[in-house]
Amino acid sequence: MIAALEHIEAAAATAPVGGRAPLSTADQATLLAIVGGAKLYQHLLTNRMSVTTASGTRIAYEELQRLEGSGLVTRDADTPVHAGQPVALTDAGRAARAAARRLTTSQAPPKAGRPGAWPSAPTQRR
Numbered sequence: 001m002i003a004a005l006e007h008i009e010a011a012a013a014t015a016p017v018g019g020r021a022p023l024s025t026a027d028q029a030t031l032l033a034i035v036g037g038a039k040l041y042q043h044l045l046t047n048r049m050s051v052t053t054a055s056g057t058r059i060a061y062e063e064l065q066r067l068e069g070s071g072l073v074t075r076d077a078d079t080p081v082h083a084g085q086p087v088a089l090t091d092a093g094r095a096a097r098a099a100a101r102r103l104t105t106s107q108a109p110p111k112a113g114r115p116g117a118w119p120s121a122p123t124q125r126r
Helices: 002-014 025-035 061-069 091-106
Strands: 038-042 049-053 058-060 073-075 085-089
Touching: 025 049, 025 058, 025 061, 025 085, 025 091, 049 061, 058 061, 061 073, 085 091
Parallel strands: none
Antiparallel strands: 038 049, 038 085, 049 058, 073 085
């Protein structure tokens, strides 16, 4: 019985939080860009679709489909694509973004010395 419980505990320790794999850095950047406002447009001549964010970043339609399939973003299908469909984060997308931010802010970055300053730690001479 203990062996069975150890197996379950090991699986729980390696399982991602919320049943999802952790967000990649690219996904975090994409969600951050969409937070500021984004619209899905269809080019009238080539029929290619892409998301344009308020900051001017373009996101490929394939990436939008992947994020939509994961339930992280949604778009307003009532607006025509050639006019620009608004794209927004879902509650799950906001939670994933906040969780990713919590992970990165909980790790304190190492303090960097001032450029050109003498090293604070004594160095060993040979």
